[in-house]
Amino acid sequence: MVSYTDAVTHKCGCWRITVNRRKFCQSTLAVATVAALFPAHRALAAALMEIPGDIDAITAAGQQATLRQASVQELADSLRGPLLLPGNQAYEMARQVLNPAIDKRPALIVQPSGVADVSSAVHFARENNLVVAVKCGGHSTSGKSTCNGGMMIDLSRFRHVRVDPAEKLAYVSGGSLLGLMDHECMAHGLVTVAGTVSHTGVGGLTTGGGFGRLARRFGLALDNVRALDVVSADGRLRHASKVENPDLYWGVRGAGGNFGVVTSFEFNLHAMDRQVIAGNLFYPMSRLRDLLAFYAEFSMNAPDELATDLVAGYPSSGKDGFVLLALCYSGPATDADKIMAPVKSLGKPMLGEIKSVDYVALQRSGDNTAPRSTASYLKGGFPSEISPQLIDTLVEGMEPHPDRSVQIIFQQAGGAISRVPAAATAFAHRYAQHDMIATVSWKPDAPAAEHVRYIKRYWSALQPFTHGFYTNEADEDNARMVNKNYQGNYSRLLGIKRRYDPGNIFRLNANIRPTA
Numbered sequence: 001m002v003s004y005t006d007a008v009t010h011k012c013g014c015w016r017i018t019v020n021r022r023k024f025c026q027s028t029l030a031v032a033t034v035a036a037l038f039p040a041h042r043a044l045a046a047a048l049m050e051i052p053g054d055i056d057a058i059t060a061a062g063q064q065a066t067l068r069q070a071s072v073q074e075l076a077d078s079l080r081g082p083l084l085l086p087g088n089q090a091y092e093m094a095r096q097v098l099n100p101a102i103d104k105r106p107a108l109i110v111q112p113s114g115v116a117d118v119s120s121a122v123h124f125a126r127e128n129n130l131v132v133a134v135k136c137g138g139h140s141t142s143g144k145s146t147c148n149g150g151m152m153i154d155l156s157r158f159r160h161v162r163v164d165p166a167e168k169l170a171y172v173s174g175g176s177l178l179g180l181m182d183h184e185c186m187a188h189g190l191v192t193v194a195g196t197v198s199h200t201g202v203g204g205l206t207t208g209g210g211f212g213r214l215a216r217r218f219g220l221a222l223d224n225v226r227a228l229d230v231v232s233a234d235g236r237l238r239h240a241s242k243v244e245n246p247d248l249y250w251g252v253r254g255a256g257g258n259f260g261v262v263t264s265f266e267f268n269l270h271a272m273d274r275q276v277i278a279g280n281l282f283y284p285m286s287r288l289r290d291l292l293a294f295y296a297e298f299s300m301n302a303p304d305e306l307a308t309d310l311v312a313g314y315p316s317s318g319k320d321g322f323v324l325l326a327l328c329y330s331g332p333a334t335d336a337d338k339i340m341a342p343v344k345s346l347g348k349p350m351l352g353e354i355k356s357v358d359y360v361a362l363q364r365s366g367d368n369t370a371p372r373s374t375a376s377y378l379k380g381g382f383p384s385e386i387s388p389q390l391i392d393t394l395v396e397g398m399e400p401h402p403d404r405s406v407q408i409i410f411q412q413a414g415g416a417i418s419r420v421p422a423a424a425t426a427f428a429h430r431y432a433q434h435d436m437i438a439t440v441s442w443k444p445d446a447p448a449a450e451h452v453r454y455i456k457r458y459w460s461a462l463q464p465f466t467h468g469f470y471t472n473e474a475d476e477d478n479a480r481m482v483n484k485n486y487q488g489n490y491s492r493l494l495g496i497k498r499r500y501d502p503g504n505i506f507r508l509n510a511n512i513r514p515t516a
């Protein structure tokens with residue numbers, strides 16, 4: 001089990017002076033003293049401040065409630081990390097998620113410094129009947145990591161990766177981002193499976209699935225989890241592995257945050273060369289139909305070491321539509337030419353080339369350099385195949401528009417992902433060869449309705465070609481299909497949910513309702 005002591009000691013070097021913390025924090029003078037003596041710890045000092053009064057909240061049942069000042073004070077005093085309340089600048093920062101179309105206001109935000117804080121926060125939420133939103137990378141496009149009137153547990157101070165190269169293991173704390181994990185592991189010539197954008201959270205990505213450039217080779221991110229630590233709804237920390245709490249270990253790998261807050265993941269690592277053969281090749285939109293047909297065949301015949309994604313879209317100018325083939329081959333470089341030969345037969349792209357690149361740099365290459373600059377909405381599902389009929393529907397529905405950007409994304413699956421039996425983890429969609437996403441983005445201050453309507457309309461034509469959806473991409477429209485989407489794993493998941501979160505405080509996910 002990983003310990004967070006190092007990180008906490010660093011942050012809270014002033015811990016000794018807060019021994020009699022309850023009394024100390026009654027005094028605003030004490031707060032000012034901490035802030036003055038330890039400027040780096042101003043955020044901590046903020047947490048020591050007196051809670052000014054009662055706080056309005058919304059219960060899990062959707063009713064208005066009041067959190068009494070004394071009980072919130074008690075929570076604040078029990079924490080080592082900050083408790084953030086409305087009206088505070090740090091609160092305004094922390095409540096944000098990547099998608100600015102999501103604008104929610106939790107009643108209170110806890111930024112745990114370690115497991116003990118997570119546990120205190122969960123206790124408080126349960127006792128006060130609050131919904132808990134767990135935020136790791138904040139990438140849930142539908143805003144599953146925030147809420148109105150409940151408690152947000154923001155894991156952004158909970159980022160740490162320790163690699164054990166001899167055992168080929170990485171201990172990754174629950175708020176870590178993918179880039180940190182890639183960076184630390186590759187320093188030892190080791191990798192595990194991560195998504196394609198380095199600021200996505202390990203927490204959300206892994207608990208729902210985890211597709212990425214290496215997934216066809218090594219399985220989903222969740223297939224690489226050897227053990228995890230979870231704070232469940234009773235506030236208890238549980239270690240889960242094949243031999244300890246095996247039901248929890250099984251369920252967390254695919255049913256997201258339904259059972260609690262994952263405070264630590266233990267990942268299996270694999271030796272891999274730092275250099276991979278990769279390329280982002282751009283072609284004009286006029287080639288969409290023939291590139292989709294090419295992709296359908298090429299991706300199905302790819303070896304496990306090759307990940308090919310296809311993205312087609314129009315930027316918000318409504319002009320210069322493009323088709324992007326994103327390739328990453330992590331096998332022996334000597335085989336790369338032969339494997340990429342069909343791509344070369346497509347002719348010279350408008351932009352891009354296939355070459356040897358640093359894997360960690362490639363993993364960062366798609367990062368958002370201006371986070372929260374566009375609002376977005378998406379729909380996704382697993383297509384049964386990329387058939388000629390699906391291609392026709394995709395091409396016909398792709399509409400340029402001056403005020404929005406639209407994209408169709410195929411992320412390749414299959415390979416090692418499909419060789420895991422559907423009942424081996426809670427993730428049931430092992431048959432999928434691709435994940436298909438239709439997404440739209442627009443300026444955050446512009447009205448959303450027209451753009452959301454467009455993608456819903458487009459998706460209503462595409463959905464019949466899909467068979468199930470990726471829980472990490474689910475939104476409120478998917479709610480009534482969630483149980484079915486867990487397929488043969490649902491009834492076992494229901495039992496685990498009833499055991500670890502009978503009151504359903506962890507419901508902001510592809511939710512298994514314990515009362516079903």
Ligand SMILES: Cc1cc2nc3c(=O)[nH]c(=O)nc-3n(C[C@H](O)[C@H](O)[C@H](O)COP(=O)(O)OP(=O)(O)OC[C@H]3O[C@@H](n4cnc5c(N)ncnc54)[C@H](O)[C@@H]3O)c2cc1C
Pocket residue numbers: 097098133134135136137138139140141143144145155174175194195196197199200201202203204205206207208209210211212256257258260261262263472473508509
């Ligand atoms: C730009 C971008 C790129 C993406 N690329 C990929 C990709 O390559 N492959 C892929 O598979 N997916 C990808 N996704 C989808 C991604 O898997 C989901 O959005 C995922 O939920 C993000 O995790 P997060 O921790 O960043 O999100 P958050 O919004 O912080 O959390 C999402 C959900 O996970 C839960 N959660 C987060 N951390 C924990 C934890 N420690 N314990 C318990 N529950 C937790 C939250 O409660 C919430 O329900 C991408 C999304 C975006 C926006």
